[in-house]
Amino acid sequence: MDTAHPLVTEAVREADHDRYLAALYAPPEKRDALMALYAFNAEVAGVRDRIREALPGEVRLQWWRDALGAPAGSPETGQPVADALRAVISTYNLPISAFENYLEARIFDLYDDPMPSRTDLEGYCGETASALIQLSSIILDAQKAPGFSELAGHAGCAQAITGLLLLLPRHRARGQCFIPADILGAVGTSATEFIKGEDRESAAAAVAAMIALAREHLLAFRKGAVSLPVSLRPAFLPLALTAGLLQRMEGREVAVLEGRVSLSHLRRHWLLWRHAMRGWR
Numbered sequence: 001m002d003t004a005h006p007l008v009t010e011a012v013r014e015a016d017h018d019r020y021l022a023a024l025y026a027p028p029e030k031r032d033a034l035m036a037l038y039a040f041n042a043e044v045a046g047v048r049d050r051i052r053e054a055l056p057g058e059v060r061l062q063w064w065r066d067a068l069g070a071p072a073g074s075p076e077t078g079q080p081v082a083d084a085l086r087a088v089i090s091t092y093n094l095p096i097s098a099f100e101n102y103l104e105a106r107i108f109d110l111y112d113d114p115m116p117s118r119t120d121l122e123g124y125c126g127e128t129a130s131a132l133i134q135l136s137s138i139i140l141d142a143q144k145a146p147g148f149s150e151l152a153g154h155a156g157c158a159q160a161i162t163g164l165l166l167l168l169p170r171h172r173a174r175g176q177c178f179i180p181a182d183i184l185g186a187v188g189t190s191a192t193e194f195i196k197g198e199d200r201e202s203a204a205a206a207v208a209a210m211i212a213l214a215r216e217h218l219l220a221f222r223k224g225a226v227s228l229p230v231s232l233r234p235a236f237l238p239l240a241l242t243a244g245l246l247q248r249m250e251g252r253e254v255a256v257l258e259g260r261v262s263l264s265h266l267r268r269h270w271l272l273w274r275h276a277m278r279g280w281r
Contacts, residue, residue: 007080008032008039015042018268022237025276026140033092033139034234036084040064041132043081044102048109048174057110061103068099092139101127114191115180118213122157129163130156136235144229151228154220155239161214162242165207165249169259172197183209197257204253211249211256218243225280233279240275241268 012020012035019041023034044064051057067082072090076083089096105127108115115121133152137145164171164178171178177191184190187209189202197203221239228236241263248261255261263271 005080005084008084009035011039011042011081015039015046018238018241021268021272022234025237025272026234030139030234032084033088034136036081036088037132037135037139039081040085041128044106045109047106054110058107061106061110065100065103069096088139092142094135094138098131098135102131112175112177115178117182118180121161121178121180121213125157125160126153128156129160130154132156133159133235137232140235141229141231144232148224148228148232151221151224151236154217154224155236158214158217158221158246159238159242161210161217162245162249165210165214165256166245166259166261168207168257179206179210183213200254200257203257207253207256211246211253214242215246218246222280228279230279233276237272237276240271244268244271 009020009032012023016038019038020035023031023038026034044061047057047060051060064082067077067079068086068089070086077086088094089099105124108124115124130153133156134145134149137148137152172195175195177184177194179191179194181191184194184206187202187205189199189206193199194203194206218239221236225236225239244263244267245261248263249256252261
């Protein structure tokens with residue numbers, strides 16, 4: 001299979017550098033397939049930033065459904081990421097339903113509706129970040145991947161919630177709030193008040209609750225990660241950065257609100273290398 005295309009790899013390197021670096025630890029013959037999957041994620045996750053109106057955004061998501069669901073032997077779309085991913089889906093027998101669920105979940109990104117509950121947030125994370133980890137696992141080792149689907153669920157939730165915390169300033173600027181309404185209500189605020197940013201104390205408490213939720217899933221992942229086979233390790237490797245970011249966020253809720261939490265490039269490389277070599281012992 002030849003899924004290589006310079007634009008695909010470059011798209012991941014530019015838009016999702018963490019997954020790009022993690023993919024480099026995969027066997028060489030698997031990297032192109034992972035890059036195609038991650039480029040798809042970057043493309044779809046960025047629809048809201050490129051297309052301001054919700055309806056054109058939904059049209060774009062429908063285009064992806066049609067492109068990926070086309071029968072075998074259909075003409076190429078001319079879109080490098082879509083064509084590369086279609087080849088990956090066929091070669092590795094990836095479940096098309098996972099992509100359909102992923103695209104359905106991404107509709108939420110296009111609107112400013114509040115996230116109703118923690119359960120809804122975890123469902124969103126499961127259909128997006130967790131699904132990517134599970135699909136990556138199938139590419140890496142189809143025989144062992146099914147045994148670690150629950151672990152992928154926790155890993156994806158920890159990763160996605162941490163990512164949403166990093167994007168808080170951008171989301172608030174465009175009037176969007178991913179913090180669930182039940183969490184906001186528990187600390188005495190609402191999505192509207194959180195976006196306005198007038199009550200910093202309640203906003204900081206909401207951030208602390210989100211950090212705790214991400215850490216809860218990270219701890220559940222760590223318990224099972226000790227049995228993670230080496231063959232699947234690259235799919236879960238970005239969790240090393242999630243753990244590092246959550247550590248930086250602890251007790252720094254205002255910094256999170258202001259977008260002042262990050263990891264240096266050197267720290268990112270070191271964390272990825274360490275966990276690639278040693279796992280989660």
